[in-house]
């Protein structure tokens with residue numbers, strides 16, 4: 334049986350990278366692969382979460398068909414290596430740090446994709462982006478503005494296939510909800 338493609342989305346700063354990092358070992362124990370993305374952001378070049386490449390390298394990789402999915406956002410290009418198709422075909426679950434903006438295309442290519450939306454209360458989100466200190470104030474405001482565009486649409490769609498995980502509290506709570514989702518198909522109810 335084919336594995337499940339699980340597509341984790343959420344606002345910038347909602348904790349997608351943190352959640353995947355914190356859950357990495359336990360996900361591996363359950364046979365779930367976390368995709369290492371290709372990003373035109375050099376500071377992530379050494380991280381487990383991403384391979385940093387130049388825009389030229391990215392364009393070349395894209396031309397060679399290296400990506401199963403790819404998108405542009407926040408001035409960066411992101412690619413999901415096409416190896417995920419082999420993993421899925423071999424029955425492995427695959428977790429992707431995805432893009433809200435690319436959800437439609439992802440669903441077209443992978444109709445059975447399972448979508449997890451990570452949410453954080455707005456004041457907490459702003460604080461976390463400021464504390465992360467990776468972007469300038471102007472960039473943070475751009476990211477927060479990008480949220481309004483997506484969050485309302487996603488939540489108003491009343492999309493039954495969308496599963497929500499709140500990360501306004503301790504990260505460990507979100508980790509537990511992610512893992513119980515993987516075990517049962519749906520996370521335990523919010524406490």
Ligand SMILES: Nc1ncnc2c1ncn2[C@@H]1O[C@H](COP(=O)(O)OP(=O)(O)O)[C@@H](O)[C@H]1O
Pocket residue numbers: 343344345346347348349350351352461462464465500501502503504505
């Ligand atoms: N549950 C949490 N409690 C406190 N801080 C968190 C929590 N989750 C994430 N953070 C912090 O919030 C910031 C944004 O998280 P990050 O994983 O980079 O988000 P994303 O990948 O969605 O942009 C980081 O500085 C991270 O350490």
Ligand SMILES: O=P(O)(O)OC[C@H]1O[C@H](OP(=O)(O)OP(=O)(O)O)[C@H](O)[C@@H]1O
Pocket residue numbers: 342343344345346347349350406407411430431432433434435476479
């Ligand atoms: O369409 P959106 O949902 O807005 O997503 C755009 C991109 O932003 C995030 O990446 P990244 O981890 O580089 O950014 P972040 O840490 O600020 O979330 C996300 O994983 C997408 O690749």
